[in-house]
Amino acid sequence: MKRNTWQxxxxxxxxxxxxxxxxxxALHAALRAGGSPIGLATVYRTLADLAAIGEADxxxxxxxxxxxxxxxxxxxxxxxxxxxxxxxxxxxxxEVESWAQRVAAENGFVDAAHxxxxxxxxxxxxxxxxxxxxxxxxxxxxxxxxxxxAV
Amino acid sequence: MKRNTWQxxxxxxxxxxxxxxxxxxALHAALRAGGSPIGLATVYRTLADLAAIGEADxxxxxxxxxxxxxxxxxxxxxxxxxxxxxxxxxxxxxEVESWAQRVAAENGFVDAAHxxxxxxxxxxxxxxxxxxxxxxxxxxxxxxxxxxxAV
DNA sequence: AGGTTATTGATAATGATTGTCAAATAGAGC
DNA sequence: GCTCTATTTGACAATCATTATCAATAACCT
Ligand SMILES: [Zn+2]
Ligand SMILES: [Zn+2]
Ligand SMILES: [Zn+2]
Ligand SMILES: [Zn+2]
Numbered sequence: 001m002k003r004n005t006w007q008x009x010x011x012x013x014x015x016x017x018x019x020x021x022x023x024x025x026a027l028h029a030a031l032r033a034g035g036s037p038i039g040l041a042t043v044y045r046t047l048a049d050l051a052a053i054g055e056a057d058x059x060x061x062x063x064x065x066x067x068x069x070x071x072x073x074x075x076x077x078x079x080x081x082x083x084x085x086x087x088x089x090x091x092x093x094x095e096v097e098s099w100a101q102r103v104a105a106e107n108g109f110v111d112a113a114h115x116x117x118x119x120x121x122x123x124x125x126x127x128x129x130x131x132x133x134x135x136x137x138x139x140x141x142x143x144x145x146x147x148x149x150a151v
Numbered sequence: 152m153k154r155n156t157w158q159x160x161x162x163x164x165x166x167x168x169x170x171x172x173x174x175x176x177a178l179h180a181a182l183r184a185g186g187s188p189i190g191l192a193t194v195y196r197t198l199a200d201l202a203a204i205g206e207a208d209x210x211x212x213x214x215x216x217x218x219x220x221x222x223x224x225x226x227x228x229x230x231x232x233x234x235x236x237x238x239x240x241x242x243x244x245x246e247v248e249s250w251a252q253r254v255a256a257e258n259g260f261v262d263a264a265h266x267x268x269x270x271x272x273x274x275x276x277x278x279x280x281x282x283x284x285x286x287x288x289x290x291x292x293x294x295x296x297x298x299x300x301a302v
Numbered sequence: 303a304g305g306t307t308a309t310t311g312a313t314a315a316t317g318a319t320t321g322t323c324a325a326a327t328a329g330a331g332c
Numbered sequence: 333g334c335t336c337t338a339t340t341t342g343a344c345a346a347t348c349a350t351t352a353t354c355a356a357t358a359a360c361c362t
Contacts, residue, residue, distance in 0.1 A: 003308060003359045025349070039311035044350065060211040062266070064318085065349070080258055089258050095250055096267075104271050107231055107240050112271030115213070120255050120263030154328050154339060176318070190342040195319065215349085216318075 007038050011046040012070070015056060020086030021067035021079070059117055082122035084129070091118075158189050162197040163221070166207060171237030172218035172230070210268055233273035235280070242269075 014031055015022070022030075028043040047068045050056035057071045059079070069088060071077070078096070080089040096116055104112035121129065165182055166173070173181075179194040198219045201207035208222045210230070220239060222228070229247070231240040247267055255263035272280065 001308070005309065005359075007310070023349085037311095041312085041351080042310055045309085060213070060215050062211065064211050064215045064217060066215060080254060080260060080263075082260070091254055093250060093254070096247060099244060099246055100269055103231060103242055103244070104269055108274035109231060109233065109269070109271035110274075110277045112231075112269055114267070114269045116265070116267050118251055118255055118260070118263055118265045120260035123259035123261075126261045152329095152339075156328070156340065158341070174318085188342095192320080192343085193341055196340085 007042050008046050010036055010038055011043055012050065012055070015047070015050070015068060016070040018069075018086070020088040021059065021061075021069045021081055022086060023061075023065050023067055025065075027068070059115070062119065078116045078118075080118045080120070082125055083119045084121055084125040087122045087124075158193050159197055161187055161189055162194055163201065163206070166198070166201070166219060167221040169220075169237070171239040172210065172212075172220045172232055173237060174212070174216050174218055176216075178219070210266070213270065229267045229269075231269045231271070233276055234270045235272055235276040238273045238275075 010031060011027070014027060014034075018027070018030070024044045024047050025040075027047070028038070028040045031038050031043065047056065047058070050070075051058040051068060054074055055070065056068045057079070058066055058068045061067050062083075067086075069079075071090065073090070075092065076097075077090050077092045080091055082088070093116070096114075100112070100114040100116075104110075161182060162178070165178060165185075169178070169181070175195045175198050176191075178198070179189070179191045182189050182194065198207065198209070201221075202209040202219060205225050206221065207219045208230070209217055209219045212218050213234075220230075222241065224241070226243065227248070228241050228243045231242055233239070244267075247265075251263070251265040251267075255261075
């Protein structure tokens with residue numbers, strides 16, 4: 001009952017090509033820029049679906065936007081994300097897992113899930129930013145995302 | 152240059168009275184329900200301000216809503232939140248802090264911040280829910296928030 | 303090929319959050 | 333207490349992401 005449409009393939013491929021986290025809006029824009037006539041609603045639907053079946057990870061950006069990423073392993077893991085270019089490093093952390101479990105149990109909480117993400121500037125973006133900063137006094141736009149829309 | 156208005160006090164007090172995390176919308180509704188004529192925009196502004204000066208903590212609920220809470224300590228800490236009643240336990244975790252720092256550094260990321268939250272059902276809500284569940288077959292609404300609007 | 307039915311997409315609707323700007327007012331100074 | 337002025341407020345409009353509609357399209361099965 002699940003059909004294979006070029007739209008679904010398109011979203012899947014495009015997401016995989018991005019590498020890092022990206023918003024539905026940004027992915028749609030990227031697809032359109034690439035010549036695809038795919039609809040926005042379809043991108044939203046497909047991303048939600050991919051996330052539901054475990055083919056993509058999703059998280060809320062600090063400013064409340066939902067971001068998606070094609071993740072290699074189906075294993076539970078977390079992410080270290082560049083808030084400028086979206087570049088992402090997958091991190092598995094046994095220590096955090098056991099900590100989360102223990103804390104929840106100690107406080108009588110059940111059915112506990114955790115949100116663990118690290119946002120920063122990757123080495124490359126940090127370099128570029130410092131270069132620009134040197135040149136133009138102290139201008140900085142910490143929250144500004146680049147053209148990819150990634151965070 | 153920062154003025155003390157009854158609106159600001161109202162939001163501060165109300166937030167403290169709630170105890171757990173709550174959305175701006177829900178807090179505004181609560182204030183109105185309590186007879187206050189405070190405006191919605193003011194609640195949004197005040198909460199954002201309290202968060203900015205460190206008198207409140209804020210986080211994104213799993214479904215993208217911004218939640219606020221009056222926190223006791225100004226120290227950096229994390230939260231264990233009941234996704235049904237909003238009841239919250241503050242947790243300080245040296246292990247998580249050092250882990251986050253180390254992971255970021257190891258991958259060349261700078262200016263790193265982390266998001267670490269645990270969502271579950273507190274003992275009380277779990278009890279009530281199981282009672283209801285026993286009575287009415289297997290109905291459950293995992294994402295449903297109660298009248299307080301808390302998550 | 304033809305029929306059934308999930309999927310698509312243009313668009314409207316929703317819902318949270320922010321912007322606008324005239325009116326209200328806290329706080330300083332008299 | 334009274335005035336003055338910059339800050340704050342609040343009704344409302346505007347924005348922005350996301351979801352719902354629903355007729356048209358196109359997979360997939362026979
Ligand atoms: Zn980067
Ligand atoms: Zn984990
Ligand atoms: Zn609870
Ligand atoms: Zn921390």
